[in-house]
Amino acid sequence: MPSAKTLKALGTVVVAVIAVVLAMVLSSQDSDSSATAGSATSSTSASVATSAQKSSAQQVSSDAPARVLATLVEIDAGRWPDSANAVGTKGGVTFRNSEGRLPAVGAGGGRVVYQEWDVNPKKNGQGRDAERIVTGNDGSAWYTLDHYETFTRIR
Template identity: 35%
Template sequence: MKTLGSRQVLLGVLAVVLVVLAWVVVRAAQGPATPAGPSARDTTASGPSAGGTDATGGTDGTDPVSGLPWVAESALPTQAPETLALIRAGGPFPYPRSDNRTFANRERLLPPHTSGYYREFTVVTPGSADRGARRIITGNSGERYWTDDHYASFSRIREGT
């Protein structure tokens, strides 16, 4: 009977260890609790002038919700406002098999949300043989993000500016 009790205790301890290990793995996969800050790339030309608080509550050209730098719509390549207009109109999009599809945010550079919250749209790159690296990502709450390096970094788009 002593052997059976020892096996049960060992199995119980093993079960607790597995639960704790699973919890640690899930927490690590979720990333940091705070949104990622601006990337290391130079964003000085993309946001409002540095210093002070901007009109939306961000400081030094940073969106307070995402922690990402702001970029004025007018500072984007000429094809980006065209893509924004298509997004507002509901299409048609230049890459219908790829555009207006779920963006999974695997890089975890955008604020965390449930699956399906973000959509991605191609910004045409003249002379590129494929879709290129430029994208606009939209959130269900209307926010728009810009990447020109295929999701390595993002800026929050300040539309109408």
């Protein structure tokens, strides 16, 4: 009988594989409609115009690394940062968007409230790295590899 730790690690691998497959399927569907619907992803260091973006429920970026998509699956399932099994991994804290690099207003006209999440589990004896996922109450999700300087829309 496998140990609980082995089963948990296996579960994490399965979730990561599902996230990658989901991203590939959604990204291939997105490429079929991108000619009429606009770009599915955007990288920005300035404010992003929401009118050029598609529905967040239908959009997943193929530009985001697999580990980012796997972490987003964990966030959506309500398991992150606990599933990281790493003390000091953070998630769910309010992200203020004080530089205005993300849209302040959602497609429905309401104010978007954001939360930030570590992408990677914190390693013992080291600080948290710069990679973050920022999720909005409008269903949007963004990835930054440089601690909020630039963002790539995941959905």
